[in-house]
Amino acid sequence: MSHLDDLPSTPGKYKTDKALPYGILHHHRYLRLSKPTLWASLFLALFLFYLLLSPPPTPSRRNLNDSPSSLSAKYGGSQWEKQVRKSAHPRSPGGLTVLVTGAAGFVGTHVSIALRRRGDGVLGLDNFNKYYDPKLKRARQGLLERSGVFVVEGDINDAVLLKKLFDVVLFTHVMHLAAQAGVRYAMQNPGSYVNSNIAGFVNLLEVSKSANPQPAVVWASSSSVYGLNTKVPFSEKDRTDHPASLYAATKKAGEGIAHTYNHIYGLSLTGLRFFTVYGPWGRPDMAYFFFTKDILKGKTITVFESPDKGSVARDFTYIDDIVKGCLGALDTAEKSTGSGGKKKGPAMFRIYNLGNTSPVPVTKLVKILEKLLKMKAKKKVMPLPRNGDVEFTHANITLAQSEIGYKPAVDLETGLKKFVKWYMGFYSKKKSSW
Numbered sequence: 001m002s003h004l005d006d007l008p009s010t011p012g013k014y015k016t017d018k019a020l021p022y023g024i025l026h027h028h029r030y031l032r033l034s035k036p037t038l039w040a041s042l043f044l045a046l047f048l049f050y051l052l053l054s055p056p057p058t059p060s061r062r063n064l065n066d067s068p069s070s071l072s073a074k075y076g077g078s079q080w081e082k083q084v085r086k087s088a089h090p091r092s093p094g095g096l097t098v099l100v101t102g103a104a105g106f107v108g109t110h111v112s113i114a115l116r117r118r119g120d121g122v123l124g125l126d127n128f129n130k131y132y133d134p135k136l137k138r139a140r141q142g143l144l145e146r147s148g149v150f151v152v153e154g155d156i157n158d159a160v161l162l163k164k165l166f167d168v169v170l171f172t173h174v175m176h177l178a179a180q181a182g183v184r185y186a187m188q189n190p191g192s193y194v195n196s197n198i199a200g201f202v203n204l205l206e207v208s209k210s211a212n213p214q215p216a217v218v219w220a221s222s223s224s225v226y227g228l229n230t231k232v233p234f235s236e237k238d239r240t241d242h243p244a245s246l247y248a249a250t251k252k253a254g255e256g257i258a259h260t261y262n263h264i265y266g267l268s269l270t271g272l273r274f275f276t277v278y279g280p281w282g283r284p285d286m287a288y289f290f291f292t293k294d295i296l297k298g299k300t301i302t303v304f305e306s307p308d309k310g311s312v313a314r315d316f317t318y319i320d321d322i323v324k325g326c327l328g329a330l331d332t333a334e335k336s337t338g339s340g341g342k343k344k345g346p347a348m349f350r351i352y353n354l355g356n357t358s359p360v361p362v363t364k365l366v367k368i369l370e371k372l373l374k375m376k377a378k379k380k381v382m383p384l385p386r387n388g389d390v391e392f393t394h395a396n397i398t399l400a401q402s403e404i405g406y407k408p409a410v411d412l413e414t415g416l417k418k419f420v421k422w423y424m425g426f427y428s429k430k431k432s433s434w
C-alpha cells in the first residue's frame, strides 16, 4: 500500500521513549568522580531525565488542570460562541442537540447533514489530521457550512476545549465518530490509534459523564472486532477476543471502556459496529476508492485472495444505510441517569452490527467498477498478507433491525454507481494531484 507510506503522522501522537537514560544513572564510571563533579553530573542527569520524561506540549497531554489561557485565544470569544450556539440550536421543536466528533470525516459529514436537515442542532468537532488528504476534509467542511453545521477545529483529547463546548451548549446527544481509522496504517503509526481511539475516547467520556445533564452517547465501533472469528454471520453475542489488527484491538478496548462508564456513571451508551462503509465523499484509503482512482489512471491494482485461493469478501454497506442506523440509534437512546458525575440508576448499554448482510468478493467489486468506469482493470492477484485485514466479514443485523429499525436498502452496484458519479464530478473539477 505504497500510497500510505509517505504520510506524515497524525498530530497528537505520543512520543516514543526510545532514549530513556538508564545508563547515566547506573554506569560505574560516575562512582569514581570527585564529589563536586559527582553532584554536578547527578544534577545534570536528573535534569536530562526530567526533560525526557516530561510530557510533550501537545494537546494530547492537556488536561483539566492546565491553564486555558492559550485556548481562549484560539477558541473563545463572543463571536465564536455565537457560531457554536447557532449551529447546535435545533430548528424543530423537540429536536436533538448533538455534538458530532469526526464531523469532517466521511461518516461524520453525512450524519451531520442528515441530522441538520431534519431539524436537529449539530455542532461538529474535528482535528483535520493528515492521515488522508486534508483537502477532502476541508471540502466536506464547506458542504457542512452550507448546511448550517459549524465545525470546531480541535482534538477530542483536549479536555479544556470539550468542557468549554459543554459549558456553552447543553448537548442531549454525542455522536462520536472521531477515530484513527484504517487497518494497515497501524504498523507505521501505532500511537495514533492509542491516542484517538483509546485516550481520546476516555477523555470524551470523562467530560460527558461530568456534564449536567449527561448526554446519551452513540459511538462507532467496528466490524473488525470480530477479528479471526469463523462463524458467520457475525452476531453481537459472539466472542470478540481474537482481533487481527491494532485498530481492531483499540475498537474492542473502546467497547470495554464504554461499558465501565455506563456501569460507574450511568452514561447511556450505544456502540455501532460498522461494516465496510462506502459512498460519495468516502475515504481515499479504502479499496473501492483507490481501485477507482488507479483503474482510471491505468495503474495496476492488487487484489488479495485468501490462503486457500478463495476470494476476500466484504459486507459492503452504503453510507445512506449507515446514516439511517446512526439516526435510529440516537432516536432510541434513553437518557443517561447520572448527574453531578454520579450514577443515579442503571442506564442503557447497547451494541449493534450495522452491515448489509450480503458479503461481496473483492473480485466482484472490481468487476462492478470496470463496468461503471467502462475500463478494464490491470490486476495483480496476491495472497492476503497477515497485516491486519481479515478474509471476510458478514453481519447478522437481526438485533439492529428489531431494536433501532435498521434496514439496509442499497446494494453494492447501486451504491457504487453513486460513488463513481461523485468521484468523477469531484476530481474533474478539482484538478488536484489525484
Ligand SMILES: NC(=O)c1ccc[n+]([C@@H]2O[C@H](COP(=O)([O-])OP(=O)(O)OC[C@H]3O[C@@H](n4cnc5c(N)ncnc54)[C@H](O)[C@@H]3O)[C@@H](O)[C@H]2O)c1
Binding pocket: 012, 101, 102, 103, 104, 105, 106, 107, 108, 125, 126, 127, 128, 129, 137, 154, 155, 156, 157, 176, 177, 178, 179, 180, 181, 182, 195, 196, 200, 220, 221, 222, 223, 273, 274, 275, 276, 277, 278, 283
Ligand atoms: N468507514 C468504514 O468503513 C468504517 C468501518 C468501521 C468503523 N468505522 C468507524 O467509523 C468512524 C468514522 O469513520 P470514517 O470512515 O468517517 O473515517 P474518517 O477518517 O473519514 O473520519 C474520522 C474523522 O475524525 C477526525 N479525527 C481523528 N482523530 C481525531 C481526534 N483525535 N480529534 C478530533 N478529530 C479526530 C479525522 O480528522 C476524520 O475527519 C470511525 O470511528 C471509524 O473507526 C468506519
Ligand SMILES: *[C@@H]1O[C@H](CO)[C@@H](O)[C@H](O)[C@H]1NC(C)=O
Binding pocket: 232, 233, 235, 236, 396, 397, 398, 399
Ligand atoms: C442472528 O442473531 C440473532 C440474535 O440477534 C439470532 O437469534 C439468530 O439466530 C442469528 N442468525 C444467524 C443466521 O446466525
